[in-house]
Amino acid sequence: MRFDVFTIFPGMFSGPLSESILRRAQERGLVSVHLHNIRDWTTDKHRSVDDEPYGGGAGMVMMAPPIVHAVEDVLGAELHTTPVILLTPSGERFTQDIARELAQFPRLALICGRYEGIDDRVRIILNARELSIGDYVLTGGELAAAVIIDVVARLIPGVIDPESLAEESYSSGLLEYPQYTRPPVFRGLAVPSVLLSGNHAKIAEWRRQQALCRTKARRPDLLQRANLTPRDWKLLAECPPDPFAHPEMAERTES
Numbered sequence: 001m002r003f004d005v006f007t008i009f010p011g012m013f014s015g016p017l018s019e020s021i022l023r024r025a026q027e028r029g030l031v032s033v034h035l036h037n038i039r040d041w042t043t044d045k046h047r048s049v050d051d052e053p054y055g056g057g058a059g060m061v062m063m064a065p066p067i068v069h070a071v072e073d074v075l076g077a078e079l080h081t082t083p084v085i086l087l088t089p090s091g092e093r094f095t096q097d098i099a100r101e102l103a104q105f106p107r108l109a110l111i112c113g114r115y116e117g118i119d120d121r122v123r124i125i126l127n128a129r130e131l132s133i134g135d136y137v138l139t140g141g142e143l144a145a146a147v148i149i150d151v152v153a154r155l156i157p158g159v160i161d162p163e164s165l166a167e168e169s170y171s172s173g174l175l176e177y178p179q180y181t182r183p184p185v186f187r188g189l190a191v192p193s194v195l196l197s198g199n200h201a202k203i204a205e206w207r208r209q210q211a212l213c214r215t216k217a218r219r220p221d222l223l224q225r226a227n228l229t230p231r232d233w234k235l236l237a238e239c240p241p242d243p244f245a246h247p248e249m250a251e252r253t254e255s
């Protein structure tokens with residue numbers, strides 16, 4: 001999978017792309033990321049990428065010509081078969097379903113917006129899909145583009161272990177159950193005894209109940225969409241108290 005990123009701050013990508021799984025995926029040739037500085041497609045002596053908004057108002061708007069020329073030059077004939085994504089807080093919300101859809105393509109183009117926005121003719125001319133990564137405002141689309149690269153890249157076969165893909169949050173439609181590792185007791189908090197019991201049927205049931213009850217508490221909107229069995233409904237009716245809701249933590253979060 002090839003990502004072409006169009007930005008005025010290519011340096012913002014060096015950290016996220018040069019560590020851990022994304023680094024290994026690039027070294028193994030499974031993923032490549034090509035950063036393009038939009039300023040390289042400006043024609044004036046100040047290399048301007050933005051200008052004042054028509055109609056007035058605060059801030060600056062990214063101009064259409066440098067972005068359109070950059071994307072057309074880099075994608076060439078592949079412009080017609082490559083999804084062009086425009087990162088903006090006013091876009092459609094990016095989800096795991098959209099990530100799975102995007103992961104089917106051999107190439108993606110990501111345009112990072114800055115300032116108060118991008119001249120809307122960019123979206124029209126490039127047939128771009130506007131995406132946002134959530135309901136908060138970033139200083140620009142660069143961190144959002146890095147998030148999309150991370151989420152899509154890990155769905156590409158070979159990038160990560162397929163077993164971890166199947167079990168995680170959002171593929172089942174529920175949040176994940178809590179995990180523990182050694183030591184068995186830390187600061188007086190014991191690992192739930194069922195996990196040390198060796199009873200695999202009981203462990204699976206406990207994990208299912210934890211996933212259901214956490215989802216109910218934190219993301220009830222997700223429960224609506226999950227296919228629940230009669231046994232799931234029974235587990236949900238008997239949710240245990242959150243083991244982390246002990247008085248010590250309550251004091252810390254209240255202050």
Ligand code: 6GU
Nearest residue numbers: 087088132133134138144
């Ligand atoms: Cl894609 N851009 C900006 N500037 N802010 C955001 C975002 C994108 N997604 C969430 N917040």
